[in-house]
Amino acid sequence: MAGGKRSKAQRKQDQKRRKQEQGEKEVPEAAAAPAAAPNGDGLPFPLDGDACLAWLLHPITPEEFFRDYWEQKPLHIQRKKPGYYGSLFNYRVIEAALKNPGLKFGRNINIARYEGDEGKVMYNKENDTKAEVKYVKEKLGEGCSVQCMHPQQFSTEVRSLVSTLEQFFGCLIGANSYYTPGEQQGFAPHYDDVEVFMLQVEGAKKWKLFKPPEDEGKPGELAYEYSRDFEDDELEEQIWEGVLSVGDLLYFPRGTVHCGVTVGDTASHHLTVSAYQRCCWADYIERLLPRAVAVARDEDVDFRQGLPVNYFRYMGAVHEDMEEKEEDKSEEESDEGNIQQKEDVALQRVEKHRLRAYFKREFERRMGKLIDLAVDLDGQADDAAAEFITFRLPPVQPAEKVELKEADIPPTMEIRWRDPEAVRVTIDQTETGMVIEVMHSFNNARETHMDGSDTTQVGKLEMEESALKALVALCTARREFLKVKDLPQLDRAGQVELVRTLAAEGLLELRK
Secondary structure (H helix, E strand, O other): OOOOOOOHHHHHHHHHHHHHHOOEEEOOOOOOOOOOOHHHOOOOOOOOHHHHHHHHHOOOOHHHHHHHOOOOOOEEEEOOOOOOOOOOOOHHHHHHHHHOOOOEEOOOEEEEEEOHHHOEEEOOOOOOOEOOHHHHHHHHHOOOEEEEEOHHHOOHHHHHHHHHHHHHHOOOOEEEEEEEOOOOOOOOOEOOOOEEEEEEEEOOEEEEEEOOOOOOOOOOOOOOOOOOOOOHHHOOOEEEEEEEOOOOEEEEOOOOEEEEEEOOOOOEEEEEEEEOOOOOHHHHHHHHHHHHHHHHHHHOHHHOOOOOOOHHHOOOHHHHHHHHHHHHHHHHOOOOOOHHHHHHHHHHHHHHHHHHHHHHHHHHHHHHHHHHHOOOHHHHHHHHHHHHHHHOOOOOOOOOOOOOOHHHOOOOOEEEEOOHHHEEEEEEEEOOEEEEEEEEOOOOOHHHOOOOOOOOOOEEEEEOHHHHHHHHHHHHHOOOOEEHHHOOOOOHHHHHHHHHHHHHOOOEEEEO
8 A cells, every 4th residue: 555554574575675685685594505515525515616606696696796896896795694604714723823833923913903094003023033923912912803814724624625716717716714702804905906705703793885086096996906094084885784604605896895893892803815816808919919020020011111201290198188188279269360371281190190090090900910810829838827726726636646567557557637726738939849738736735825926846747749638638628538548649558658757746646
């Protein structure tokens, strides 16, 4: 009835609709989380990339997430299940790590407090000095927040989560945790250059999300760089507000300004998992073009032809500006004056316009040829994958190196990559011939993951050209088994040698 009182069912429906409009999802009481895989070793999530993401987003499906939220808008998943994250991470793990192996200021631990007009005030001791439990507790008692960076370096559970998500996303995944005492705000409003997944593991925190300021001199939407700290009066339109409780998840795209305050007098602790830093089209193209230009220069004389003689006379920002002003001026000129002079000026304008048009046309023609002739999309993908393999975490399931004799490798033996996401076959054509490498991350060190260290232990095997088709077959099969006898373009001796080499490095799963 128009203007009448709405029923309880109608009010509940209105509330549900408002939550959905804000990107907030409630779990139906009967909904169950995806079961952890048997090899999860007591973890609350499966050790498979696709299944792990499904667990992280439950009850939203990955398909819904990428269609409706990824790089678009925030998502709050309100589960009302405090035990959803199990023993994934908590403050006791940090306290234990402070004692052994020990965490250092600036590298693993930051202590800060948001102090109104003064903004974020840091309370770290000297960088790279060991953080003592007593000092950290003292600062928590004074209302400071503790940021624990890269907990995957010492927490088996977080390491397993990060490594499994790296398997899914194909990019480096970061992790930090933030422990804030009751009724406190640890950090000033800011935005990050990563896709953020906040997992509330202890307590509760009230969050406000805002659009990025427009006058920062750099784009905030899908930000390429993280921002400075903002004052409250600088914040733009608020796009979401809500409370993150234990078991909840909050996602928001890079460039989303965020700030949070604990609820009540209970401490809040959330684990932030981040993805897609420096992983955009601009990065791919920026790395691709220099190599493409070098190839085009060497292979096509068109790219080595000289530029038009003294093209500075008509190209440059000043000439573009003058061209616009001259066009405006010609429209305002009267019929009075020297006709011949006007004709000369008009001819000069026409000639200048013709030369500028010719220059642009020749440039565009060569850019088109550059894409067709020299842009190596697969080569750049291999380079990016090799870099990822070099710096990612090792797989959760370790390599099992096996020394085999020919008698141990019957033709009917079945093989597959132990973890296809941890292995990359690269092909490089050099002046002396084809170079084939099998790179893998099984040797990588978790202790330096994402801390900026140049120390890498990536595994590399240089392979014979004759093994290429067999390696391609393994990559194509991914998690399907292949019989040794079906490895293409290799005789029996070659098949045995390939299996022995890969098994000795621990890259194969074997089944007789």
